[in-house]
Amino acid sequence: MHNYKSETQLDLDPDFKLFFEDFYATSDTPDAHEHYVTYFTDDATVVMASKSVKGSEEILALRKSMWEKVSSRSHNPIKIFPFGSYSDEVMLYGTVTYGLKSGGESGLDWAARAHLVKAEGKVRMDYYQVYLDTGAMAK
Incomplete structure (x- = not known):
């Protein structure tokens, strides 16, 4: 079983840490398109x-497009860097490996910036930006 746990140096809301574990597990599940969207606010x-992209419909379309050329993906979120103790804004660093539908495998390092909100006892992101080397996918 894959482990989605991350290291963090500062105090991080335990709900946020669990949120990212669940989020990356869902990110790696090919048919979880609608569930993936639930990790974001409606206007994220x-x-x-x-x-x-902005909003649930555009996020869903983006999510589906991310699976067009890959048969599998495996995120390894290595570290979470909160902007301060118990901050609702974080940077993340990790790696991802893709199984390609055309055959073979590809992988790269990524970083992300996320802003989290809690509403009705649920953690969601209203902003999520991923930084990656898109040229690495062409290898």
Whole structure:
């Protein structure tokens, strides 16, 4: 079983740490498109490399497009860096490995910036930006 636990140096809301473990597990589940969207607020902004989307419908379309050329993905979120103790804004660092539908495997390092909100006892992101080397996918 894959482990989605991350290290953190500062105090991080335990709900946020669990949120990211669940989020990356869902990110790696091919048919969890609708569930993936529930990790974001209805008006969230998501930026993946050079593509920016806003709102649930656009996030769902982006999520589906991310699975067009890959048959599997495996995130390894290594570290979470809160902007301060118990901050609702964090930077993350990790690696991801892709199984390609055309055959073979590809992987790269990534970083992300996330802003989290708690509403009705549930943690969600209203902003999520992923930084990655898109040229690494062409290898």
